[in-house]
Amino acid sequence: MPIADRVAVRLRVNGEEVAVMVPPYKTLLEVLREDLGLTGTKHGCELGECSTCGVLVDGRPYLSCLAMPLDLEGREITTVEGMADGSEPDPLQVAFAELGAAQCGYCTPAMLLTARALLDHDPHPTRDAIKEALSGVLCRCTGYLKIFEAVELAASRGRRHG
């Protein structure tokens, strides 16, 4: 039996149902970036070691470079493009911008989403809980302190302001 060139995959990304025809061996990272044009999700090591490809699946951080789209049908996928509420950025995005918690910015989408998952489960995390939650995401610039401070600032402001 020949290997299927393309299969139909139905995903729910940032609250929208999308259907794509993709090779079954494409990872979620490849489908997001190449088939859905959602290039906010970055590709780093592509081996599960740096987490810069992090997205949320049902509110939990997942590595899109290791996730197989066919297994994610029916699950809720959130990328950095889905964080803002219309023109209103997520409080984490505001705090990251205010405190300069991004240097090169490559890990920022994954940092934001991973921090979002943390705050949704623990609205007032300790510094240690923040470190633990973000420990998988490698900041290549080693700018972790400002990132921790930005998560704390966003936590102090609550879910959404305005």
Next chain:
Amino acid sequence: MLRLPRLDYLRPRSVGEATELAAKHPGAMFIAGGTDLVPNLKRRQFNATTLISLNALPDGRLVEGDIHHGVTIGARVTLDELARHEMLGSPFRALAQACGSVSTPQVRYMGTLGGNLLVDPRCNYYNQTYSWRKAVGFCLKKDGDICLVARSSPRCWAVSSSDSAPAALALNAEVTLQGVEGTRRMAAAALYRDDGIDYTSKRPDEVITTIHLPAVEGRMTSAYWKLRRRPAFDFPILGVAVAITWDGGAVREARAALGAVASHPVDITSFLAPLEGARPTEDLIAEVAEAADKPSRPLDNTDLSHYWRKRMTKVYIERALRDACGLEPLGGRLTAQVRAGAG
């Protein structure tokens, strides 16, 4: 982009169907969390042309039972769930600690216990991209004909790098496998073979369905200690799991296993015999640990120097035993590497 090879992706709806598909497609591999399989496939460490996903199965996601009757864990329960599961309290803490120390939080949300038990043994000459391996010269484990760690060796010395495997051995766990020829249940230790390539007795069509932790009589304590360069990320370069059952203040039975010192998890229970019937003092534990590192023979094929990993074996056995015996932890920088479960 580092991409997967062309392959078919099948999603059976029952374990029976999964095993039949595996029997029908020689060379097919099962995928659950994918956190070990996908990187390895991207680096062309396997030749699979078919992946059989276990993620559409209706079962395998439950933890059932209690410490008095034994606990049954579905093979697809995630490492994150187990790291914080209330059922894995004091007696079974070593397994929770082991699962909570696997890689990063993201990997633990995806990775499963069944997958971690069967992590493909690792080696500095093997877990590399195809082009790296080609440039250096392929090794015995994949595409080559000599072992680059021990060039005259007829066998592969890739390192068993599972955190949960030594914990499973120390806790006397059993696993149930289902294949086309039926179901069998075996001691966790019997799942492993001392070979970097042929590292498991699981047949290609078999799926691990459940892991069983036996009922605890009386009081039991356990601990898992893990050594690695980066506490937030790395595979173990040494793992020590110990479990102790008690008669009052004396040890009734002490079991232990080492991870990442050989191609299989190594049972060192026989070295703990001096503890049995005794009250474990600091001196006795130090004496036992001094001798119990004998089976640890790390080679120069994982992170950090193998001399140091060998020297650290007795240190970590001592620390794990002290932990399980409720003694004060010894000081030192590496103490911080051990956390009781994940945040």
